[in-house]
Amino acid sequence: MSAMVTRVHPPQRDGTARADGTSVKIGALVPLTRPGWAEAGRHLLAGLELAVDEVNDAGGIGGSPLELVVRDTAADPRRAAAAVDELARLGVAALAGEYHSVVARTAAARADTLGLPFLCSSAVLDALTEQPTRWVARLAAAQSHGWRIYADFLLGAGHSRIALAAQPSVYWSSGTRILRDHLTARGATVVELDPSAQAESDMSAQAAATAVCDALVGHRATALLLLVGHPEPAVSIVRSVRHDQRLAGVMIGAPAGQPEFAGWTEALGADGTGVPFLRYLPERLGPLGARVGTALRERLGQAPSFVAFEGYDTVTVLAEALRVHGADRAAVAASWPHVAVEGTRGKIRFSRAPGIGVWQWAWPPVQVVDRDPAEPARFRILHTG
Structure with missing residues (x-):
């Protein structure tokens, strides 16, 4: 069974929450136990969680809280595929995360089959999908780059x-x-x-x-x-x-x-x-990156890796897509080419890079x-x- 972790904090603004009190859910795929690289997973999760907390402190998504539903992939592609199926049944609007490329490739294929938007945070394998797909986007630089x-x-x-x-x-x-x-x-x-x-x-x-x-x-x-x-x-x-x-x-x-x-x-x-x-960081962080870096250091008890910044940027992008386009999965996927979000490491935009079948930020700093x-x-x- 995948480890189950849910993170949700209510929005601070009054009178704007959904009448039924439901949250907007994002599914997070993270390696938290061996043989996965659990240290990288911990940094990735810290970035995801920090961004969710900040979104909710600012009022959530249209007044509804943003909820992070976490599943531990443990670097196991089969476990990841089962987690994607489960998260889809739970009604998540999109998927986020994953560090290991082989696991992310399996998750991307399953998300494409189910019609579930997936913003991959850290995996770099060029062939994240066998065929071009409109459902998957990626923040990390492709391995070839x-x-x-x-x-x-x-x-x-x-x-x-x-x-x-x-x-x-x-x-x-x-x-x-x-x-x-x-x-x-x-x-x-x-x-x-x-x-x-x-x-x-x-x-x-x-x-x-x-x-x-x-x-x-x-x-x-x-x-x-x-x-x-x-x-x-x-x-x-x-x-x-x-x-x-x-x-x-x-x-x-x-x-x-x-x-x-x-x-x-x-x-x-x-x-x-x-x-x-x-390492996928700029030579010097801007004001947003510096502020987030300080907050991540406090959460982790150590200097944040670039993976933690990738996690934060992932939720930042998805939150903007959800605010503008709503929680409809097709609408979120359709938003990839229109994204223009200030992330911790620069302006994030997605395009179709040659030889890569997903929407790609081309390129993060290297x-x-x-x-x-x-x-x-x-x-x-x-x-x-």
């Missing part, structure tokens, strides 16, 4: 021999293809390593990490990119590379953003610094950053796109 920016960063930093430690999955395979095509077209050499296949006799994370180190030496790679799960095998690979004297000059990168979250630093300490990753070895809580901006 962000990861090409990351590849340009590598080339600009002088890396021409690059190794990819990639686990089998649709998401990692897509990332591998994007990086390989972009880098090799510009003269770089790319070698692909499968950590799960590196140690034939001993399949422990440490044995696989040691075998990755040996392969890096053999290929004379100057950069290793982690296209693998966290904490394992990512943590074991980073530790092994950092403590292998043969690889002292090798840069470790994580384009999927694993070092964004505090759990990375807790697991790796100083070994986890200086690992460039993609940075390549790392954690400063001298101050791990501080992020250094290395490249913007």
